[in-house]
Amino acid sequence: MVLAHGHRLGTVISKLITMSADQTLPLAYAGGMTGNGLGSALPTDVSSWAARQRWFADTGRPVELSRVGCWSLPSGEPGVLIRTDCVLDAGDPRRTVYQLPVTERDVALPGAEAALITILTGADGRRRFVYDAPADPAYARALLLLMLRGGRSAPGPDGGSVAHGELLPTPLPGGSESGGSESGADGVEPTVVSSHVLRGEQSNTSIIYELAGPDGRVLAPVICKVFRALHHGDNPDVTVQSTLARAGSHFVPRPVGCVVGDWADPRTADGTARGHLAFAQEFLPGVEDAWRVVLDAARRNEDFTARARSLGVATAAVHADLAHAMPTAEPTAEIVGTVIDGLRARARRAVAEVPALDRYAPAIEAVFASAAEASWPRLQRIHGDLHLGQVLLVPGRGWVLVDFEGEPLSPLEDRTRADVPWRDVAGMLRSFSYAAGTVSREAPGRTGAVTAWADACRRAFLDGYSERSGRSLGEQRPLLDAFELDKALYEAVYEKLNRPDWLPIPLAAIDALLSQDVVPRSSAVRESG
Missing domain, CATH: 3.90.1200.10 (Aminoglycoside phosphotransferase (APH), C-terminal lobe)
Incomplete structure (x- = not known):
């Protein structure tokens, strides 16, 4: 897989996200090699957890998920590592590829018991707490910054690289262009005050962000959809909605940014795929459907x-x-x-x-x-x-x-x-x-x-x-x-x-x-x- 590069759109901040050498998930999560040529297998506990989720397509049989791509992000917190695996269940005739982001923590995350996937023991004998990443504030912040900064991920321990972020400029009433959030208008990053996962979803996982400006002023909230089932090509949720926003439509939320990545995919002619991994947009709180x-x-x-x-x-x-x-x-x-x-x-x-x-x-x-x-x-x-x-x-x-x-x-x-x-x-x-x-x-x-x-x-x-x-x-x-x-x-x-x-x-x-x-x-x- 080819290392994806960052894009600069509108008033995107020029600084790239980089990774330090010690920000690689330990061997506790590495798993062993599979015999199907798909890459290393996820730990059994992780595969079992994924098969129980509402976004997983087939829960009627045992599954063994194998990696077909992986990438890492800086957490900004000591003792917290962030990794996203693109995984495939070899027994699924549809060969569906899923996105499985996790955080691995030295210490349990308070209040996140429902998001705990498993507890693993590393080669150093220490316990590691593995969480479904969207519920972890460290991942939520890193993912949003990846888009706002137009940054790129670092290769995971299995090699390869999957993701880069893009800020999606949209027209404002005065005719100027801006990113989908107020941060894009002046190039100043917002502060993530809090984040939480939207409950009740079946096909994807969405993160709600409460944001503030550098002066503490409350900014418009943002929602980021993390796509679980991945497909080669542009996701219509991103392309159609962004097209409508650029056309000046008032009937869609304003887009903020997206994450694009690549992975190995047996469903394509050359065995590789590229598509959207996440999409952030304006969030409209307190509104009923x-x-x-x-x-x-x-x-x-x-x-x-x-x-x-x-x-x-x-x-x-x-x-x-x-x-x-x-x-x-x-x-x-x-x-x-x-x-x-x-x-x-x-x-x-x-x-x-x-x-x-x-x-x-x-x-x-x-x-x-x-x-x-x-x-x-x-x-x-x-x-x-x-x-x-x-x-x-x-x-x-x-x-x-x-x-x-x-x-x-x-x-x-x-x-x-x-x-x-x-x-x-x-x-x-x-x-x-x-x-x-x-x-x-x-x-x-x-x-x-x-x-x-x-x-x-x-x-x-x-x-x-x-x-x-x-x-x-x-x-x-x-x-x-x-x-x-x-x-x-x-x-x-x-x-x-x-x-x-x-x-x-x-x-x-x-x-x-x-x-x-x-x-x-x-x-x-x-x-x-």
């Missing part, structure tokens, strides 16, 4: 149509900026066939998994066949996994879309190709309906009223989207129906496997989609011809 806001409104039967309409406007504005700033593509017959084949394949898997869907098979195929013959819009980059949980309602600012990464375990190629904007719209429509289904499940006597409430929200969302985008459904209506059906089929499989008591919600949606018009017409969303 739209799912909670909408669900609360549905429970109280509060009129939400004005906000739903403005959310449609925000979604269309993001689509417009993406179409302007990123490549688009014609919907060729080959592309249309590939998309429809994907819908059909997922539908077959859903029918096989949920027997109650078998009676709908002919009607499902009819919806997809109609979509194949419909008029398709030009393809473009979209969010890809849009629903109410991916949107924040920020006081004084309005709607903000987040998490453009897509499904982390899906191939990066699938998550970065141009797609149909109606797919995002369908995801949002299903989300409004799911809020109604949730309330109906809680209070069956309110089913009729809350269904009407959701229909009004869906209609208002489509009105706002059509107003901002200039698109009306017209001949493309079969596309929206097909993508919404695809979402509902996915929900049915998910509920069958995870929450069987909730299965009636997507089943009712599928029945409605296949038997009646579930997207109420309006003056804005009109039929053509």
Whole structure:
């Protein structure tokens, strides 16, 4: 692997992060060589810990993780060493590569018992406390400085080097460029007052930073997402959001910086890979996601149509900026066939998994066949996994879309190709309906009223989207129906496997989609011809 170099963007501080010779993790954590040519194995305790984490894809069998890359950072604290391993489970047919950052401490870290991975004994006979690094303030600070300084990591004890940081400049209201945090505007590093891990995440690990300036003034907080499943190529969460921010969009958080690295990867043609390892951006504290806001409104039967309409406007504005700033593509017959084949394949898997869907098979195929013959819009980059949980309602600012990464375990190629904007719209429509289904499940006597409430929200969302985008459904209506059906089929499989008591919600949606018009017409969303 080639040593990555630091980048200088905007007002990045010129000082590089360097490593002293004694900042290498001791042999207690080194592990032994494997027989599969992938590099040294992690200690058994560490592999077992990783397999129990929510971000690990396969926990149904024993795992043995092997290193395919490693790098180190200075901790700034005596007795604390920082190391990140890129690891692969040779028994995983998908050959998923994970990022596993750890800190190793001579003395236990107070209050971090939940993050303790294992206690190892080094060759010197001394105990070493190994922690999941995002929960360790030493790692959190070093990672942020790597980005703010545009620095580079040092090789780990297995050799090679993986990471360098980049500050991501974004336009400010006055037209000047700055890094995503206030520190970038004047070249002065912020002080990390505190850091903690965001709870409840499944696919990645995010660190929340409270920052202060050199004069003690409180700065805007930052959130840094540490990607757990790694892919060769640019992560769309970084590239799409940064592109939107540079285009001046107010509907995404401002980016701060990212970490890019390289590792050995058996999934690539030459056995090496390079991609994003972490992404820091503006954090919006004390803000609820739209799912909670909408669900609360549905429970109280509060009129939400004005906000739903403005959310449609925000979604269309993001689509417009993406179409302007990123490549688009014609919907060729080959592309249309590939998309429809994907819908059909997922539908077959859903029918096989949920027997109650078998009676709908002919009607499902009819919806997809109609979509194949419909008029398709030009393809473009979209969010890809849009629903109410991916949107924040920020006081004084309005709607903000987040998490453009897509499904982390899906191939990066699938998550970065141009797609149909109606797919995002369908995801949002299903989300409004799911809020109604949730309330109906809680209070069956309110089913009729809350269904009407959701229909009004869906209609208002489509009105706002059509107003901002200039698109009306017209001949493309079969596309929206097909993508919404695809979402509902996915929900049915998910509920069958995870929450069987909730299965009636997507089943009712599928029945409605296949038997009646579930997207109420309006003056804005009109039929053509």
